[in-house]
Amino acid sequence: MADAKFIYDSAERNADLYYATRFAAPDPFIYFEVRGKKYLVLSDLEIDRGKKIATVERVLSLASYAKLAEKKNRSFTIVDVLKEIFSEHGIKKLVVPQTMSFAMADALRKKGFRVEPGPVPFYEERLAKTPEERKLIERSQRVIFEAMRLARETLEKSRIKGDRLAYRGKTLTSEMMQQILRVFLLERNHFAPEIIVACGMHSIDPHDRGAGPLRPHKAIIVDIFPRSSATMYYGDATRTFCKGRAPDALKRMYATVKEGQELGISKLRAGVNGRLVHESIMRYFEKKGYVTGVKGGRRQGFFHSTGHSIALDLPEEPGRLGPRDFIVPMGYVTSVEPGLYYAAVGGVRIEDLVYVTKKGCEILSRYPKRLEVR
Amino acid sequence: MADAKFIYDSAERNADLYYATRFAAPDPFIYFEVRGKKYLVLSDLEIDRGKKIATVERVLSLASYAKLAEKKNRSFTIVDVLKEIFSEHGIKKLVVPQTMSFAMADALRKKGFRVEPGPVPFYEERLAKTPEERKLIERSQRVIFEAMRLARETLEKSRIKGDRLAYRGKTLTSEMMQQILRVFLLERNHFAPEIIVACGMHSIDPHDRGAGPLRPHKAIIVDIFPRSSATMYYGDATRTFCKGRAPDALKRMYATVKEGQELGISKLRAGVNGRLVHESIMRYFEKKGYVTGVKGGRRQGFFHSTGHSIALDLPEEPGRLGPRDFIVPMGYVTSVEPGLYYAAVGGVRIEDLVYVTKKGCEILSRYPKRLEVR
Numbered sequence: 001m002a003d004a005k006f007i008y009d010s011a012e013r014n015a016d017l018y019y020a021t022r023f024a025a026p027d028p029f030i031y032f033e034v035r036g037k038k039y040l041v042l043s044d045l046e047i048d049r050g051k052k053i054a055t056v057e058r059v060l061s062l063a064s065y066a067k068l069a070e071k072k073n074r075s076f077t078i079v080d081v082l083k084e085i086f087s088e089h090g091i092k093k094l095v096v097p098q099t100m101s102f103a104m105a106d107a108l109r110k111k112g113f114r115v116e117p118g119p120v121p122f123y124e125e126r127l128a129k130t131p132e133e134r135k136l137i138e139r140s141q142r143v144i145f146e147a148m149r150l151a152r153e154t155l156e157k158s159r160i161k162g163d164r165l166a167y168r169g170k171t172l173t174s175e176m177m178q179q180i181l182r183v184f185l186l187e188r189n190h191f192a193p194e195i196i197v198a199c200g201m202h203s204i205d206p207h208d209r210g211a212g213p214l215r216p217h218k219a220i221i222v223d224i225f226p227r228s229s230a231t232m233y234y235g236d237a238t239r240t241f242c243k244g245r246a247p248d249a250l251k252r253m254y255a256t257v258k259e260g261q262e263l264g265i266s267k268l269r270a271g272v273n274g275r276l277v278h279e280s281i282m283r284y285f286e287k288k289g290y291v292t293g294v295k296g297g298r299r300q301g302f303f304h305s306t307g308h309s310i311a312l313d314l315p316e317e318p319g320r321l322g323p324r325d326f327i328v329p330m331g332y333v334t335s336v337e338p339g340l341y342y343a344a345v346g347g348v349r350i351e352d353l354v355y356v357t358k359k360g361c362e363i364l365s366r367y368p369k370r371l372e373v374r
Numbered sequence: 375m376a377d378a379k380f381i382y383d384s385a386e387r388n389a390d391l392y393y394a395t396r397f398a399a400p401d402p403f404i405y406f407e408v409r410g411k412k413y414l415v416l417s418d419l420e421i422d423r424g425k426k427i428a429t430v431e432r433v434l435s436l437a438s439y440a441k442l443a444e445k446k447n448r449s450f451t452i453v454d455v456l457k458e459i460f461s462e463h464g465i466k467k468l469v470v471p472q473t474m475s476f477a478m479a480d481a482l483r484k485k486g487f488r489v490e491p492g493p494v495p496f497y498e499e500r501l502a503k504t505p506e507e508r509k510l511i512e513r514s515q516r517v518i519f520e521a522m523r524l525a526r527e528t529l530e531k532s533r534i535k536g537d538r539l540a541y542r543g544k545t546l547t548s549e550m551m552q553q554i555l556r557v558f559l560l561e562r563n564h565f566a567p568e569i570i571v572a573c574g575m576h577s578i579d580p581h582d583r584g585a586g587p588l589r590p591h592k593a594i595i596v597d598i599f600p601r602s603s604a605t606m607y608y609g610d611a612t613r614t615f616c617k618g619r620a621p622d623a624l625k626r627m628y629a630t631v632k633e634g635q636e637l638g639i640s641k642l643r644a645g646v647n648g649r650l651v652h653e654s655i656m657r658y659f660e661k662k663g664y665v666t667g668v669k670g671g672r673r674q675g676f677f678h679s680t681g682h683s684i685a686l687d688l689p690e691e692p693g694r695l696g697p698r699d700f701i702v703p704m705g706y707v708t709s710v711e712p713g714l715y716y717a718a719v720g721g722v723r724i725e726d727l728v729y730v731t732k733k734g735c736e737i738l739s740r741y742p743k744r745l746e747v748r
Contacts, residue, residue, distance in 0.1 A: 098477030
C-alpha cells in the first residue's frame with residue numbers, strides 16, 4: 001500500500017494542479033501521484049487532448065472506472081469512482097491540498113482512506129521559479145508596462161478642465177481608464193477582471209478600485225495585475241501618476257516611496273528575512289516623517305505588506321515581505337510595492353516584480369517612475 | 375447555543391456568498407448567519423464599503439477579533455479569530471458549504487465546533503430565480519446575442535478563398551474570431567475567458583474551444599458564456615453557422631437539432647422531470663436516424679446533457695436536463711442545448727436560456743437560428 005498525492009479540482013483554480021500537469025480543462029478533473037508517477041483521469045471529452053499535452057506518465061479513462069462503480073451502485077458518486085481508481089493502484093493514504101472540500105475528505109474517510117493535508121504550496125518546488133517560469137512572468141510584465149505606457153499617454157492626451165480631465169470630448173473617469181486598459185490587455189491575451197485606477201480619496205485605500213472622474217493635480221494610482229490566458233502566469237505592476245503640476249507634498253511623498261522601493265530591492269536576496277526588508281522600508285519612511293498609525297478611525301502611512309509572491313497564483317502563498325518572519329528562497333519572484341497613504345496628500349504606490357538570486361535580485365522588465373504627466 | 379450558517383470564501387468563487395451578501399471583495403471574507411441575522415466580518419480595507427453595500431444585518435471588524443486572538447496566541451490563525459467571533463455569538467455548530475476546505479473544517483473541529491455540510495446550493499432558494507435575477511440573466515443574454523450578430527457579420531464579410539476564409543486580408547481563424555468576440559463583450563462589461571469557435575473536426579468535440587483556420591461549407595459552432603462584471607450573472611448561448619453553401623447532410627442535421635431544441639422547450643415546465651425532456655429529444659433524434667453511440671473509439675450522436683442551470687454559477691448545481699431524474703422547479707433558469715456530432719458531417723449545437731413557469735417556459739432574449747451565412 002502506498003501514499004499518493006491527490007488533487008481533484010479545476011486547473012484554473014488550483015495552481016498546483018496546473019503546475020504538475022500543464023493541463024487545463026473547463027471542469028474539475030482527477031490527478032494523483034504515486035510511486036513517483038503522475039496520473040490524470042479524464043472524461044471522454046478531455047482524454048485525447050490530455051494524452052497529447054499533459055506532463056504526466058499516464059492518462060486514464062474516467063468512463064471505465066465509472067462503469068466499475070456503477071456495477072456496484074447505480075447511483076454512484078465521484079467518491080465511488082475514486083475508490084475504484086485507488087484500489088486498483090493500491091492506494092490507502094491520500095495527501096491532498098488543504099483547499100480540498102471537506103465534504104469530499106469526509107466521504108473518502110468514510111470509505112476507509114486516510115486523508116492528510118499537504119504543504120502550501122502543494123508542490124513546494126513552486127517557490128523557486130524555473131528559468132522558463134521567470135520568462136513567462138517577465139513576458140506578462142512587459143505587456144503590463146505597455147498598458148502602463150497607454151495609461152500615461154491617455155493622461156497626456158487629456159486636457160485639464162477645471163477639476164476634471166477631458167479625453168476625446170468626455171470626462172475621463174476611473175472606469176473609462178480601466179476599460180481602455182482592460183481591452184488593450186485582452187487584445188494581448190491578458191485577462192484583468194480587476195484593475196485599480198484610483199484617484200483622490202479612492203487612492204488612500206489600497207483595495208479601492210477607483211471610481212468617478214480623475215482629477216488634475218492629484219495622485220492617480222494605476223495597479224495592473226492580469227493573467228495571461230496563454231501561459232496562465234500573472235504579472236503585477238503599479239505606478240502613480242499626477243496629471244498637471246503635482247503639489248509639493250505629493251512630490252515629496254512620491255520621491256520617498258520611490259526611494260523606499262529602491263531600498264527594499266537593494267536588500268532582497270536569497271536567505272534574507274522578508275520581515276527585515278519590510279521593516280527597513282517602514283523605518284526609512286518614518287525617518288522621512290511618514291508615520292504609520294490610525295487617524296480619525298482610518299489607517300494611514302504604510303499599512304500593507306511590501307510584497308507577495310506571484311506566478312500561477314496571485315498572490316502565491318505562503319510568505320510575504322511583511323511583518324511576519326519569512327526566509328526568502330532562491331528563485332523566488334515577489335512584488336516590491338511599498339506605498340504611503342494620507343488623507344491630506346493622497347496615495348502613492350510603486351510596484352515592480354523581482355527575481356531573487358543568491359547575490360540580490362533582478363527586476364523583471366522595467367518602466368520609468370515619473371509622477372507628473374504634463 | 376445556536377446553529378450558524380458559515381462561509382469563508384471569496385464572493386467570486388462562492389456564488390452563495392455573493393447571493394447572501396451582494397458583496398464582493400478581492401480576498402476571502404467571513405460570513406455567518408445566526409438566529410435569522412446575517413453578519414459579515416471584514417478587514418479594515420473593506421469594512422466601509424461593506425457597511426455601505428452588503429445586504430446583511432451587521433458588519434463586524436476583523437481587526438478587533440484578531441486583536442483578541444493575538445492576546446491569547448501571538449501566532450494566531452484565522453481559526454483562532456473565528457473562535458473569538460463564534461464564542462461571542464454563542465455558536466457551537468456550523469453548517470458550511472460542501473466546498474469548504476477540509477483543512478479549515480478539521481481545524482474548527484479540533485477547536486470543539488461541530489461542522490456539518492449544508493445543501494447544494496447552500497441557499498436553496500437560489501434554484502428559483504427572482505424577477506430581478508431573471509432580468510440580470512436576460513441582460514447578459516442580450517449582450518451575447520449582440521456578439522452572436524457580430525460573429526455572423528464577421529463571417530458575412532469574409533470571402534471564401536479555397537478552403538479558407540479571408541477577413542481583412544488575413545485568414546480567419548477560431549482564435550481571431552474568439553478575440554473579436556471577447557473584446558466586443560469586454561467593452562460591454564462581460565468577461566469571457568473561454569469562447570468556443572469550433573469548426574470541422576474541432577466541432578465534433580463539445581468541449582473543444584476550436585483552433586486554426588475556419589473553413590467554408592463546414593459547421594462552425596459559436597458558444598458564448600460570459601459573466602457580467604457589473605452584475606456577476608452569467609449568460610450562455612450557442613449558434614451553429616456555415617459560411618457558404620452547406621452540404622445537405624449538415625442542413626438536415628441542423629434542422630433536426632433545431633426541431634429537437636424546440637421539442638425540448640415545448641415540454642419544459644415546473645414539475646416536469648428533466649430526464650423526460652432530455653429523453654424526448656434523444657428519441658426524436660433517433661427517429662430521424664441520428665443514433666448515439668461509440669464509433670471508432672469516439673462517441674457520436676447526442677452525448678451530453680440537454681441543459682444546465684445558470685445564474686451566479688455556470689453551471690449551477692444540482693440538476694440537469696440529462697439522463698438522471700431531476701424535477702424542474704418553478705423559476706428555474708436552464709439552458710436548452712441539444713447537439714449532434716458526427717465525424718462525417720461535423721457538429722451542430724443550438725442553445726438558448728429559458729425561465730421555467732407553471733405553464734411552460736419563456737425564452738430569455740432571442741436570436742435567429744439560421745445555418746448558412748452567404
